[in-house]
Amino acid sequence: SAQLNDLAVRAGLKYFGTALGEGTINSDSQYAAILNDKTMFGQLVPENGMKWETTEPSQGQFSYGSGDITANQAKKNGQGLRCHTLVWHSQLPSWVSGGSWTKATLTSVMETHINNVMGHYKGQCYAWDVVNEAVSDDAVWRDSVFLKTFGTDYFALSFNLAKKADPNTKLYYNDYNLEYNGAKTDKAVELVKLVQAAGAPIDGVGFQAHLIVGSTPSRANLATALKRFTALGLEVAYTELDIRHESLPASSAAAATQGNDFANVVGSCLDVAGCVGVTVWGFTDKHSWIPGTFPGEGDAMLYDASYNKKAAWTSVSSVLAAK
Ligand code: G3I
Incomplete structure (x- = not known):
């Protein structure tokens, strides 16, 4: 069957x-x-291997052994690849979450990270989860070093940086509990509208x-x-x-x-x-x-x-x- x-x-x-x-x-x-x-x-996504703590555990030190497990498996088997995830408050190394950043220095850190990781997997990802779980369970913007530094401007910034790094992958916002169509879903709609109003590219929304x-x-x-x-x-x-x-x-x-x-x-x-x-x-x-x-x-x-x-x-x- x-x-x-x-x-x-x-x-x-x-x-x-x-x-x-x-x-x-x-x-x-x-x-x-x-x-x-x-x-x-028909498609694989790495459970942990492409997250920030895994791919750039210390600043400027990139490591792709874990992420490549999934990418290589997909290639070998003729399966597609989803890529997960770039800008997320969790599994974020402490050198990022605990750093004291200005907008300029954190932009440069994000740009370096996104360019390296998306560059490494360029041409292989059907889609990338660019921003992950930016809405909290009580439907306010989730607290993170990104929110603290930029306010909501980091949404458009992340999508713009991702587009530059790999123009041919679908760029997603990804979150959970959007399925209930409640206040958290309303807030995710607001996020998408903010990105679009800023003229930044967004292609999809992932319902976890x-x-x-x-x-x-x-x-x-x-x-x-x-x-x-x-x-x-x-x-x-x-x-x-x-x-x-x-x-x-x-x-x-x-x-x-x-x-x-x-x-x-x-x-x-x-x-x-x-x-x-x-x-x-x-x-x-x-x-x-x-x-x-x-x-x-x-x-x-x-x-x-x-x-x-x-x-x-x-x-x-x-x-x-x-x-
Ligand atoms: O790699 C270490 C290992 O060296 C160590 O011995 C072991 C002992 O605890 O921990 C291992 O790290 C664990 C890692 O998974 C890899 O197995 C972490 O403790 C554990 O916290 C981590 O959990 C992952 C979780 O994200 C972290 O937020 C889950 O595997 C993973 O399924 C889960 O996935 C998330 C999505 O990325 C985003 N959406 C929600 C989803 C479920 O929480």
């Missing part, structure tokens, strides 16, 4: 992709076998979609949230999809609900012209960031910890096949 990327492409999406865990690919052959199958995953079983919005409501950004002339994508159980082990009823929730997310992308693809943030319950951040929660993926396809996998394949 057909696998997810093939089904997604047949349904009109550009790709169905996954994050690659750099610590996992060389230590788990079952993980590698599924990840390397381009009929299953770190969601919860039973609390995932309906397919129609998800589509409504996506359309707020396509209405501004942008493409959209689900970039980090996972749907976690809040209590474990999951009953079979909860597993079925998880399947419906996954189908609603993928279905909403199919319903919106301008939604280009879906990326899951990992694919097996064996390896996930979730228990580290939400103790006791998890099993948020399409495969169980023994690499059996879950109800969620079947639901995703069905919704893609039905298009």
Whole structure:
């Protein structure tokens, strides 16, 4: 039977992709076998390897070993690549977050970083997450060294620097909890409008979609949230999809609900012209960031910890096949 990327492409999406865990690919052959199958995953994104703390841990010292794991894997397998992420408050080395900068000196630091990292991967990235998670959960601009130094001017600055460094990749704003179409979504719309009003280039908005079983919005409501950004002339994508159980082990009823929730997310992308693809943030319950951040929660993926396809996998394949 057909696998997810093939089904997604047949349904009109550009790709169905996954994050690659750099610590996992060389230590788990079952993980590698599924990840390397381009009929299953047509695009890869590095879970950690292209972040600032990894690529420029001290000023001017660039390191690409970890990011190259994903880039090389994608190249070898004929898969696409999403690139993640340039300007983010988290996994930002302390020499940046704790520095005392003027606008001029921080601009130069950002320019050097963006030129080097985007330059290293030039021509390989379908898209770059240029600015990540700049809106806080209570829907104000997230505090960071960038906000402190520039105010909201760092949004347009980041996109302008990215465009100069690689003019041929799609430039994205990427965030979570945009799916609920609440105050945080309003603020992300405001961010896009600020960038556009400054005449800076922005191509897309990534909906991370770190969601919860039973609390995932309906397919129609998800589509409504996506359309707020396509209405501004942008493409959209689900970039980090996972749907976690809040209590474990999951009953079979909860597993079925998880399947419906996954189908609603993928279905909403199919319903919106301008939604280009879906990326899951990992694919097996064996390896996930979730228990580290939400103790006791998890099993948020399409495969169980023994690499059996879950109800969620079947639901995703069905919704893609039905298009
Ligand atoms: O690399 C070190 C390793 O040397 C050390 O032994 C180990 C001990 O804790 O830590 C390792 O670093 C961890 C890193 O992942 C690599 O595994 C960090 O502690 C851990 O905090 C880090 O977590 C990552 C998290 O981003 C950090 O913010 C997750 O793997 C990654 O899945 C997660 O991804 C983010 C997206 O980038 C943005 N959106 C939200 C998403 C989920 O939080």
